[in-house]
Amino acid sequence: MSNYLFSKTAYIKGVQCDKQLYLYKYHYKLQDPLSPETLAKFKGGHDFEDAYRAKYFPFAVDIEKIAKSRNDYQSLTQKALQKQVSDIFEATFVYQEVLVMNDVLTRSSGKWEIQEIKSSSELKQTHIQDIALQYFVTKGALGQDLDAKLVLSDEVETYKIIDVTTEVKALQGSIAANIEHFKNVLEQDSIPQISVGNQCEDPYKCSFWGYCHR
Template identity: 25%
Template structure:
């Protein structure tokens, strides 16, 4: 560093028993500009604490840090192609705030040393286990504890209520007096959890009985990466690459079709759009789970491919969301406060499992498609991944069929 003044990436330093790797050090005057790169779109408090630790170690290792910045993703950046990513990262100067925090690092280090020198501490799990990120040891710390089987925290949108109930000594929903709850959904969760008997309102059957035939159940998979791959796309933009569609007829017949975009590196959106319009036809309801996701993708496609705006808008108008039907009219205590399709399905069709699949959730699907786009991956491995993606997406729409059939039977 003294003999060759050039940018240094992932430089390793140690001081006072603390080891770091600095993302980027840029020569500036007689000192160095420390840049920590983050995948978030704005600066967060814990990131400044991270940078403060970096600065403390660097300076105690003899490196003069004259400026500190956090580089975050600029969501206004639009990739123009050709590998030019200038402007993807936006630097935010945090020199002053990091300097104030850096004087605390020595005490942080001493406290950490004290903890490490002692036997394993006994600390109840709580808010600190999930903020700002979920701790990797959460399952370990919870194992063998007297944790509530149905904790009050599963009540949806009720952080403050759950805190208050815990403060009053109520850890398990079953112990909470019925009079303490006023929200109808909370009351249903309490009632079903206490009784152990699932509830399904006849209103769900009434809603579904009005839907004409054929009924198509559709689901999308998307790829949203920090570094956009295709010209005209932004960081974290959700690019659809796969759909599944089960078509249910009035006589009980069920037909499945699916699409997985080619993984040759090209933009998958136009092929996705063409095949989706073909399979959905021009009439009949399109049943989805959490329609806001699919509707947003449809609108985004219509903005990019304006010549398809009319048929895409027609698709959006035909969508029927199963999620609010489930949320308002069905609950099983094993759903534990969640109405995701993966929480509802096991209570209705336990034979349709996700944990037996090679890909079990949307995040896994994103990672799998990103792997398919890797030109270095062997062809036979790509074939296995592609098949796993098809099986997973098909399971999502089959799950909706089974849930809708259950609701329709009342």
């Protein structure tokens, strides 16, 4: 896999707090242990994702399943693209030193579309930030325009698919600015000095809450 400075997960943490980004990159083991409730939530999300993929993309190439290690993800993605595969799970791209993996990369009417799958029934700004970064990196790596859709939970139809391409495109300038800012943060020699505050629990409880509140 090409060298990268940070992943989508790290980026989302940086949007919440520079200090969380820095700790995640350089002091990963200082994170709070995951609670049983959080682990159960993660499992529910994975189960929701697996069910959606199996229903709508039964013949997709799953990079995670065919790779011997995560180091193979990017090269296997390129091989799948060269073979003109229409549907790919965990398509992996690096652009401007940022790594993303698409839940679903699918080709429709000759145009690529990325889909991010969330078990939530409510559209949240963090979801838009998530797929906006994927759009930035994937478009940059592929060198072509894309569509972007979010898949949410729906009580009636099970799945609710929302086209967020317009919203995502509007964020591309801020995504680029954030990436440059986060690179500068990660070049620092020490942990950013940021006091505890609302950012510690908004929009999510920081994974380093215990470290910062000790």
